Amino acid sequence: MNRMSANCIFCKIIKGDIPSFKLFETEKTYSFLDIQPTARGHALVIPKEHGEKLHNLSDESLADLLPVAKKVAKLLDVAVDGAEKTPGYNILQNNGRIAHQEVDHVHFHVIPKNDDKTGLGVGWPAQETDFEALGTLHEELKEKIEKGNY
Secondary structure, eight states: OOOOOTTOHHHHHHHTSSOOOEEEEOSSEEEEEOSSOSSTTOEEEEESSOOSSGGGSOHHHHHHHHHHHHHHHHHHHHHTTTTSOOSEEEEEOOOSGGGTOOSSSOOEEEEEEOSSSSSOOOOOOOOOOOHHHHHHHHHHHHHHHHHTOO
16 A cells, blocks of 8 residues: 555645646556646656655655656657657756755656756756865765665
8 A cells, every 4th residue: 555645735646636637657656747847748757655755765666666757758758849859858856845845745857858948957066076075975974884874
């Protein structure tokens, strides 16, 4: 049985309490067109299991999400804007308000990128690498992995 949240808009969509423009559905995953798209064909892929962040989901739910996202991407690549293929697409997944997550249910956006004006616009503020600090962080993380502290 999938865990659901009574107050979650995506759980209500999965249950059919709120209508959606469904694209694909499996035992563990549901995908549909976004009603506030950043580009024509912008779709969402969500697990039927309610989890606020990626690490809250079972491995079984996670294993089903990317194959469905791939189907959506392939569909949009050939279906959006007629016979021409979409030049690119973004797959985006945010965790937490600070990371721009607006619905507290894990979801992947599949966003066609047909030109510079539509779709997702991304700025990547790269930082200069301090290799000593990076090495220290690496050692800290390896220690947590070895102890199972994650």
